[in-house]
Amino acid sequence: MTLTLMAASYGKSVGSSLVDRWHETIAAFEKQHPKIKIDLELVPIGQIDKTLARRVASGRAPDLAQSYVFADYAEAQQLYKVDDLFDLTLQADFIASFAQAGEISYIQYGIPFLASTPRLFYNKSLFARAGISGPPSSWAELRAAALALKTAGVKTPYGLQLGPEAAEDEALAWMLAADGGYAGPAGYDFAKKENVEALTWLKTELVAPGLAGADPAQFSRTPAYAAFLKGEVGMMLAHPVLVKAAEQARIPYGDADFPTRHDGAAAPVGLSDWLMAFRRNGHRKECGAFLSYLFGERSAVRFAAGQGTLPVTVSGAEALREQPAQRPLRKFIDQMPKAQFHPVNRSSWPKVRDAVRDRIGDAVMARGNPLSTLESLQLTAHMAEDRAARRS
Structure with a gap:
């Protein structure tokens, strides 16, 4: 047969x-x-x-x-x-x-x-040029490293990937590092305070000072990886597929746990x-x-x-x-x-994922509002859940 x-x-x-x-x-x-x-x-x-x-x-x-x-x-x-x-x-x-x-x-x-699970990749050569001794273990250290990289002339100190290709992965990594996430046992929970705090920190501490590149709301995974391989990105979240590519491009890279807000390793995105x-x-x-x-x-x-x-x-x-x-x-x-996942076991997730890709980047830009964006995503999630329930 x-x-x-x-x-x-x-x-x-x-x-x-x-x-x-x-x-x-x-x-x-x-x-x-x-x-x-x-x-x-x-x-x-x-x-x-x-x-x-x-x-x-x-x-x-x-x-x-x-x-x-x-x-x-x-x-x-x-x-x-x-x-x-x-x-x-x-x-x-x-x-x-x-x-x-x-x-x-x-x-x-x-x-x-x-x-796959991602880790924090960093360019050892750029770190040395900026006088940074090693990878950050907290958000404060990450911001300090990004500031030193910017001072050293690095084009994109931290490669914040909130463009439409896979914004849901980058955003979730930061939310998990703040003890947040997209959903809990009771369902979607976008507007929880930990998520608001994570996006607010990104907006005020990385994006506003120009430490996350020219336009993180449009900076997607594929161009981010390409920029890292050109030596234009100081550090960024990336998957193991970048390991071999970095070795072939002769980029002196290191990888580290993605840091939590205060200190230690965050749960990785699965x-x-x-x-x-x-x-x-x-x-x-x-x-x-x-x-x-x-x-x-x-x-x-x-x-x-x-x-x-x-x-x-x-x-x-x-x-x-x-x-x-x-x-x-x-x-x-x-x-x-230790990996934690998007809510892939919900049939509404593909619709919600598309909304995250479309909106989450704007939340950290100059005119963005993290709370309003997360509340709009929560409403979209409720509507998607209702449609899924009617189909079943």
Whole structure:
């Protein structure tokens, strides 16, 4: 029999070699399981969510799919539960923070894939030029370092990435560092005082004095990474994909825990694509066989190596950590159990995420108002939740 698998392609961008990993893994699986064939359909990463949604709506759901979202399909009872697919040993091997992010009402449907947690990258050469001895461990130290970098002529002392590409990640990192966040057990909670304080500090202490670049409301991840690799950014939040790129560009970088407001390491933002298995075709056993192979230690390490992503199983993470060539990833791996996530287990999140991307940057600009922006996001979240409830 044949399983259909819809996965993302990345063109010539970061992650382009992932397609080779898929082909290698599928060939190895089919050799071990000659009665199961995998039909791989590659969809450009920017179109994968919409393509999958159209396919499901037309009654042509693939057996397996990669996506940024899973909650809608789980709530519509279209997905297999993870415990329908994996044995208990493999289930227990998933890093708990990532497995729990894939749960709805304590049942896991989303299978984390291509995981990541960011850290604070800094340019050691620029730090030395500015007379800074090491990475900051508090917001006050971060501001002092940014001021020294600006005085030393660095174009962007801190690369604040609140542009539309992934503003929700940068904003959440600062909110978590202030003991805030987007949501709690009772639902969305944008306007909580910790979030207001985080955005207010950014507005007054980094953006207003010109320590966060010319226009942080439009400064997105891709141009931020490019600017860091040109030596134009003193420090910024970034994912492990920047490690290899910085080494190739010969940028003398370091990475550190993202600091809390007063002192210490903040909880990192957890990011992941999601794999899911659709029930429509009735191929539970075959889906489970392929996924169990994919998340076995050898395959998990193979997928992560060279991708700038991290294995989501304990065994895979430990195996990658032991490879001398992967030493730069160890601190990223070590912080994975502490990762905290966007509310990806809410079907309303994609709409709310789009609103965050559109508005959050303006909150820290000269005419912005952090409280008003967060209150507007809370209203948007309530409306999105109401629409999601009506659909169900």
